[in-house]
Amino acid sequence: MTQFLSLLLNGVSLGAIYALIALGFVIIFKASEVVSFTQGSLLLLGAYTIARLSHPLGFWLAALAGIVVTALAALLVERLIINRLRGAPVISLAIVTIGVDIILLTELIRRIGSDILNVPHPWGGRSFRIGDVGISQNRLIAILVAGVLIAIFFAAFKYSSWGVAMRASAEDGETAALMGIRLGRVSALAWVVAGALAAVAALFLVGAPTPGVSPSVYSVSLRAFPAAILGGLDSTGGALVGGLLIGITESLAAGYQDQLLFLGRGFGDVVPYVVMIIVLLVRPSGLFGTKELTRV
């Protein structure tokens, strides 16, 4: 039972981090009709920036700088590329973002080299226990921070002018434009928010129990894609549920892998994709989605 609770708690924390990344993915899709595969490299950029700047600036300033740099990088991708390709087929845009992702990733891997860059989290590698249920402090703080950010995000999405503009443009871009809503600005802002969320996710993904910044952080972040897609590509609520679902199943599958050996070793790594496929087979537009990806 305690093992189960530990795994569950760790799964929730991982899921909360995935949810941050997936939310970015979903709002980019809603605001600019682009299935953006740049989230992984943006996240790694955030992690790299935080690690590199931690030394001169100290952790907090470096974290802030990492978030700003990643948000700006996302903005740059939107302004320089996506915005200029408006009206291009959805599939071409998706492939363009894969291209951008590969370019950025290659450069980051070259810079990181074979090192594992350390991020000096003030909470270090300590863990937190209630009875026998344990979690690293880093992951516990991740749950709290992600929870607060997600709550703020949902409140803003529902009540702020930004949220109304965003939802109106997602539903009918031309009519939103006729109302004086600037579609370009809505799209740019979505990328900025997505970039910032990816950097926050990076901040926690590179802390305990993960050793630090290495290119493998990139592949972990990729699991946010099945999270977003199984939740429903255009559903913010779906991103949250999808993230948690992936985080929890992944954690359980890894924790019980001895019992799951009949499925093969390393099942924990593929479980997000298996869950996604099963969900999509039952509901092609995802749990809460309204648009199918085939609408190209």
Added chain:
Amino acid sequence: MLSIDSLHVSYGGVQAVRGISMEIPDGKVVAVLGSNGAGKTTLLRAISGTLKLHRGRVESGSVSFDGAELTGRDPAETVRMGLVQVPEGRRIFGRLTVEENLRAGGMGSKDKTAKAKAQQRVFELFPVLQERSAQRGGLLSGGEQQMLAIGRALMASPKLLLLDEPSLGLAPRIIGQIGEVIAEINRQGTSVLLVEQNATMALGVADLAYVLDVGEVSLSGDARELARTDEVQRLYLGHDSEEAHAAPRVASGRTLTRWTS
């Protein structure tokens, strides 16, 4: 005043508007009649700056509002200059509440007091929108959706309201109400450019009217006089030509400008 001067618009080489000129004086209701494909919506797109979204472009001619050129501007700028278009088919945001739809309508301006005033005006014109303000737009009836679409546009406090076939798909009684609402909006000081296929309603509220035929103006003049011409009677008011001939004829040369290309 909105002035359109020898406007040519095409979609990827196919001409949809071929040399239209018209004027929408301040304080007036101007109707534009024409059957499907005549170029009515294209004309409105050229005014509101949404042609680009349809891969259309102004090839020549000009559209200007109080002397300022509108072609080449983006839709948000046009809204801020005081021209707001209600799109064909209403296009309300079905997943947003009525209140959020109205909020979206006011998004082009930051002036809070102006928006509060506009909202009050909208609720006075359409009390039903206030009653339903928390409901999703998609749950309203067709007539209510049209009122929401008009109310949403009024949230930007337009000087000139552009309406694209507001009667489309509505019952005759509702069409009558829409006509009254348009007249009231105009009385409150907003000029209106009313695009319609329903000539009875349009000519009932309009001061001036233009008839479009395959991208060109075929007739124009005073709305009431235009309503009495053969051509309009026959094509748009559903009378057959015998009846139209029996009706008192208006000398087209004197009161109406007949356009030849």
